[in-house]
Amino acid sequence: MAITRSVLALAASLTVLVAPALAQEQDTDLPPKNKWSFAGPFGKYDRAQLQRGFKVYREVCSVCHGLKLVAFRTLADPGGPGCTTAQAAAIAAEYQVPAEPDDQGEVKLRPGRLADYFPPPFPNEQAARARYNAVPPDMSVLAKARGFERGFPYWVWDMITQYQEHGVDYITALMLGYEDKPPAGVTLPPGNFYNKYFPGHAIAMPPPLTDKRVDYTDGAPMTVEQYAKDVSAFLMWTAEPHLEARKRTGMQVFIFLLVLAGLLYFTKKKVWHAVELKPETSRPKA
């Protein structure tokens, strides 16, 4: 067909033009895909993994990274790490937060309550910069604020397979992407480290995880790889605390819409039957 021919000719000439541009694009390794319990239409968080990831966060990440949008009460919310309210309150009480001003107008610190949010590790950006020469980003929505482009045609495939774990795959890859020595010819600014997956490769954060740094009591391997995955899963929860409810509701909505679409399809067929069968006699009155 003529249309097919002209379209094919156009596509062929485009490929010639685009191929070199595409080839020069992939200069960074893309983070490898991991298996996540929360991926796919039936995804749910692995409670034990969230608990372990929370432990890694508290013992390692929280020194520099805040979770200012996360309230202690949410630790006991359904679809989260599965703490009891008492456990969440006990965790909150371990943190010191600014109290309401007293009679003299003094603001003192008090133990955290369920309604409080994780206090920031630094009072302000300047304090962070003075200490670390960089501002460690708040981690509340980090798992949604990071990603990478897989380019055409992969994104079409990702849309169909519901791959949306770019952020957690990136964070995991970043934890594992440190290299002791930068490749030949690469010089790093002072105080920076080489990371395969960080954009630009020079990252100010030293490798945060080492084997056996955090004690696991549930028998999970105490390796950097396991720590990285667990903390990434935990950060997915902090970024998307209602993920389980969303996917569960989605399934209900899908079943409802599919049934409704089926009913409407057959109703439509029935209604139009007479019109399509005898075109010359129709014009049914309403």
Place this chain on the structure above:
Amino acid sequence: MSGHATYQPKNAFMQWMERRLPIAGLVYSSFIAYPTPRNLNYWWTFGGILAFMLGVQIITGIVLAMHYTPQVDFAFNSVESIMRDVNYGWLLRYLHANGASMFFLAAYVHMFRGMYYGSYKEPREVLWILGVILLLLMIMTGFMGYVLPWGQMSFWAATVITNLFSAIPVVGESIVTWLWGGYSVGNPTLNRFYALHYLLPFVIVGVVVLHIWALHMVGQNNPTGVEPKTDRDTVAFTPYATIKDSFLMVVFCLLLAWFVFYIPNFLGHPDNYIPANPAVTPTHIVPEWYYLPFYAILRAIPNKLLGVMALGASIVILAFLPWLDTSKVRSANYRPLYRQFFWVFVIVCIGLGWLGSKPPEGNYVLIARIFTVYYFAYFLVILPILGLVEKTKPLPNSIAESVLQASAPSGGKA
């Protein structure tokens, strides 16, 4: 409105009412008895889908507005509190954000359908122009809505797009300052964008009413492009069009639900989950996918002022389409040459969208320029000439005849 079957209420109250405010009669003649061509295919259901999506956006938007704070220090966190603490807030926000994408998708399908079947031609010019105005309003509304979460892409998109006005000679800089309400994108900008983002959808509703009014004045086009002549060519809007529209609307909802419930952030940019920071520029500032073709045209032109003019022209030119297309035949089904140029045009538009997401360097710029030339040549050269030289296929005498031909064993493509 077209004087077909009139509404004669039997109920005494409705008779009383009809003599004072004939609203039931209006609904009856517009959405029940209204004659609609019997050969409409599923591409004609997108008008109804668009009306439905507008409703979804307005309802979710009003509830979101009850929880949102348009202030630079609180905007980002208020959106996060909607996601975390408002009952079904995640559903409202994801519906609204992905709903905007689906709204544009449906609008583009609706427009391409109109172009393929020549629905803009006499006597439907005003109907088409109202549609172009709706597209412009949608673009403005969508852009301002994208700024409200006050993430990095919000802030920088606002900066880049408002800065386009600085290309205007002499008064450009003053206009930009006036738009911002200051010397950079800041709190006054966010405030006014919020106010306008709330206002414009209701302007859209008003123009949609005019659009439907104009439609009911001239009647729907159809795949043959031949006007209905007798009652045999049409069916009543209800139940025929109603049930067909409802079916495809539900199918469209399945697509929307796929994004909302399973990949809600797929069409967004991760950088918009980083709070706006005027001191840090993102590596690539890209607009939402539905603006990418226009963005590619803007960047294809090396001169800023000319680029901005091309961007504006790429939308405004649509309004002149009824007069640029010189062919008397409406439907591409009977225009063998036009059909090829049309499909190349569709590919060029999608290609421009892809180029808009790429950095403006190397061969990308070259291809973007070729595509931009085709985009404008399609309207300014191809369509005017084609109508004069093209040998079109014979048109059926009536819609009913074309339906009969199609159902016969040797029938052609309807």
